[in-house]
Amino acid sequence: MAIVANMQQCVFELTGVAKRYGSVEALKPLTARVAAGQTCAFIGPSGSGKSTLIKLLAGLIRPSAGRVLFHGEDVQGLDPVSYRRRIGYVIQDGGLFPHLTARANVTLVAREAGWSAEAMDARVAELADLVHLPLAALDRYPIALSGGQRQRVGIMRALMLDPEVLLFDEPFSALDPIIRHDLQQEVRDIMCGLHKSAVLITHDMDEARFLAHDLYLMRNGALIQHGRFEDLANTPADPFVTRFLAASRPMDAPSAEPAGAQVPPHAAPPGAEARP
């Protein structure tokens, strides 16, 4: 199993981390590393402990055992306000405050941090350009934005303070397939351009493979395998790995057709050539 992060500086290190909710063992003791400057994905089916893990990284919950280290320091010992300014958190459907305009959502933390109006305007314009959101959309409330626009606003909000790390918690799962595809490509471009460290939580192997350098596959609160997609595909640690990979349909899989119908070759979707 290739441990890419071992050879590089780590932004996060989890050592013997476990989490219980009462009698539920959401995470069994696990050790994992997130390399600086890379995207690391934690993948697994529903209930495998992915959300619990990202909440631990964000410092939103405490581990029942073990330590979550950020640049070698225990997250539990860091000042929560300054720590959260060092990480950008993107959640499903943007997680925007409904009573604030998109612009007010994006600038909320910068206002708390005492930024000037000019500095906020300049940063908002820069980020709107980065995520391809028309500036006019920023004056609307979240309810008046499409799902894709809300998620673009969520990404702007996460990037506003230029954090060292981005945490993506199922960021594309509420989007329709075309918007999802486009936004995955845009996020990959943004991450390549900004060279930030990132953690992605997803149940979608294709998404993880497309966006992440390093993959951890989880099941029932345990890490089953760590490596690149090719490691999981070529040397699966467990029959579950093979089943999980087989369950994600490749782009060139034949579509269901009525018996006897001619099956034309599938055209590559826009941007597919950029995908590994």
Ligand SMILES: Nc1ncnc2c1ncn2[C@@H]1O[C@H](COP(=O)(O)OP(=O)(O)OP(=O)(O)O)[C@@H](O)[C@H]1O
């Ligand atoms: N606050 C909580 N109280 C009790 N049990 C919880 C709590 N949060 C999560 N769990 C349980 O912990 C286990 C892991 O849940 P978690 O949400 O981390 O998994 P997940 O992989 O993110 O699932 P999904 O993809 O469905 O969101 C599940 O059995 C879940 O029911």
